[in-house]
Amino acid sequence: MRHLQTLRLIEAVARAGSIRKAAEDMAITSSALNRRITGFEEEFGYPIFERLPRGVRLNPAGELLVQHIRAQISDLARVQSQVADLSGARRGHVSIACSQALLPYFLPEQIAVYRRAHPGVSFSVRVRDRVAAEHDLSEFRSDLALVFEPVYLADFEVLFAMRQPVFAVFAEDHPLAAKEGELRLRDCLAWPQAMPTHPYGVRHLLEMAVRGRSLSIDPTVESESFEFLRHYVRHEQAVAFQIPIGLKSLTGGGVTAREVSVRDVPAGHLLLGQMRGRSLPVASARFANQLAGAMAEMGGATGEPADASAGIGSTGIGSTGMSATGMSAKGIGAAPLARGG
Incomplete structure (x- = not known):
């Protein structure tokens, strides 16, 4: 060696x-x-x-x-995990690049569930924006990525896709909490804006939504931390924005959330993916299958869970294509992802 x-x-x-x-x-x-x-x-x-x-x-x-070299090291790790699996050891390591929204609730719960069945498997979780997550995959720094509205998709093989509308987040006593009818974007932007920075998918969707309209993004406070923004709105009548997978409960802790009308802000998509053409190690393939199943149970899915065995000793769990009309996750029974939500 x-x-x-x-x-x-x-x-x-x-x-x-x-x-x-x-x-x-x-x-x-x-x-x-x-x-x-x-x-x-x-x-x-x-x-x-x-x-x-x-x-x-x-x-x-x-x-x-x-x-x-990176491909060889990755392939050796996959073979080692297969040998360990044959011996019943069920060992391995899973590395994940993910958006911030996955950190508070979804990923901790899913990792704990997996480790109860496979205590010999360790994990590393790297917080990445939608560009950096794809870069991590191509550099073999992460096995899997969970990213909201990825940018390029050139080397990103979609394993599962999940619809995620944009929610406005504000204090429970904020006037928008009691507003009747659907919540429009203009209602939200009339208040001080607590915005994520430009690299994040939520900010991208909001920027696209105001383009060509008499609305503007003018943050009162701007941060890379969604947790900071969510807590900030408790102290001022400001409005932050988040996707629902990062909001365990839509109420509680002095904060509430409401979906922004898809007439104004089309829903985005949270994608589970891997590097295109890569054969995942056993542990990573099985964890990807678990994540896809959990995402399907949450609803808003545009595909079906893939079989983890497809990522073991093959080119991956599924494959994906990109068309002018939208994305489709071939091999996982997905319909095209409609940009209009």
């Missing part, structure tokens, strides 16, 4: 952009790490790093190599 360790060291240097920093992360001296890289480059026949005044950077050959 010495050769594999060298590949891991190269990947660590590529990630850190510095031999010194990677050496600290990998518990090896800088000089020893530099010798390992130099020796590999000689054996490989090509340099893979550009030496810069302050660190190193992959050259084109190095970028190709590191993508191969």
